[in-house]
Amino acid sequence: MSAVRMDGKALSAKVRSSILAETEQLKQQGITPGLAVIIVGNDPASEIYVRNKEKACAECGFYSEKYALPAETSQDELLGLIDQLNHSPQISGILCQLPVPDHISEQAVINAIDPKKDVDAFHPVNVGKIMVGNFDFVPCTPAGVMELIDEYQIDPKGKECVVVGRSNIVGKPMSMLLLHRHGTVTMCHSRTQHLDEVCRRADILVAAVGKAGFITPDMVKDGAVVIDVGINRNAAGKVCGDVDPAVMEKASFMTPVPGGAGPMTITMLMKNTLKAAKLQHGLL
Numbered sequence: 001m002s003a004v005r006m007d008g009k010a011l012s013a014k015v016r017s018s019i020l021a022e023t024e025q026l027k028q029q030g031i032t033p034g035l036a037v038i039i040v041g042n043d044p045a046s047e048i049y050v051r052n053k054e055k056a057c058a059e060c061g062f063y064s065e066k067y068a069l070p071a072e073t074s075q076d077e078l079l080g081l082i083d084q085l086n087h088s089p090q091i092s093g094i095l096c097q098l099p100v101p102d103h104i105s106e107q108a109v110i111n112a113i114d115p116k117k118d119v120d121a122f123h124p125v126n127v128g129k130i131m132v133g134n135f136d137f138v139p140c141t142p143a144g145v146m147e148l149i150d151e152y153q154i155d156p157k158g159k160e161c162v163v164v165g166r167s168n169i170v171g172k173p174m175s176m177l178l179l180h181r182h183g184t185v186t187m188c189h190s191r192t193q194h195l196d197e198v199c200r201r202a203d204i205l206v207a208a209v210g211k212a213g214f215i216t217p218d219m220v221k222d223g224a225v226v227i228d229v230g231i232n233r234n235a236a237g238k239v240c241g242d243v244d245p246a247v248m249e250k251a252s253f254m255t256p257v258p259g260g261a262g263p264m265t266i267t268m269l270m271k272n273t274l275k276a277a278k279l280q281h282g283l284l
């Protein structure tokens with residue numbers, strides 16, 4: 001039996017159209033959600049992500065500003081721009097595309113963004129709020145995964161949830177969200193012993209490793225829900241996930257790559273930006 005494909009492209013279109021409808025209502029009250037996107041240097045993958053973020057803003061009716069800064073930009077200049085955006089009334093959300101060049105401290109950039117405008121939810125204040133379960137913003141990739149599992153009526157309550165990868169952007173917040181939904185969560189990483197055995201326990205397996213085809217069919221229990229957060233390129237340059245596509249034959253539900261978790265990520269950024277605008281105007 002082949003798994004049900006969890007269609008992130010379709011769900012993304014549905015969520016974006018509901019965001020647009022809400023934006024139109026807000027505009028009647030004189031409020032336009034606004035996102036500022038900063039990119040430093042010219043990493044080709046980051047340029048594509050930033051272009052897609054601008055496109056999504058237009059689709060949702062948002063105001064947007066893009067700052068493409070040269071790679072030589074100093075940390076002080078970047079922090080100065082962030083400070084200006086923190087105080088700009090047109091800007092509800094600020095995102096600095098990561099990675100930044102080596103001479104800039106990523107943590108200094110994250111710390112500089114006003115937590116109320118931190119639509120990535122990377123600021124320590126927002127990270128702490130996620131930990132205690134009282135949060136406004138959720139990092140976009142884990143938020144998108146939760147929307148997908150809800151859409152397909154998958155309930156993590158009491159289930160064995162295994163998250164492979166412990167990044168601050170995906171693995172750690174993903175684990176917390178599953179825990180808040182009463183999953184029994186195991187976090188795995190590069191030092192985990194007997195990784196295959198741990199993965200085989202999973203009712204819900206989330207792969208956020210960054211290695212093409214890392215999760216093979218022998219690591220997956222029959223009927224598991226498999227969420228593939230990876231965006232890699234194989235030797236032929238084709239975009240592929242962390243999960244071997246042959247896992248489709250073992251899983252009950254699975255996200256394809258492309259078209260699964262990926263499209264949801266930017267949509268969740270839009271959702272956070274809308275929420276930021278509402279919070280800043282006392283509407284929530």
Ligand code: GUN
Nearest residue numbers: 095096097098099120140
């Ligand atoms: N680089 C890769 N993913 C992300 C993300 O979600 N947000 C930001 N700001 N940079 C990224």
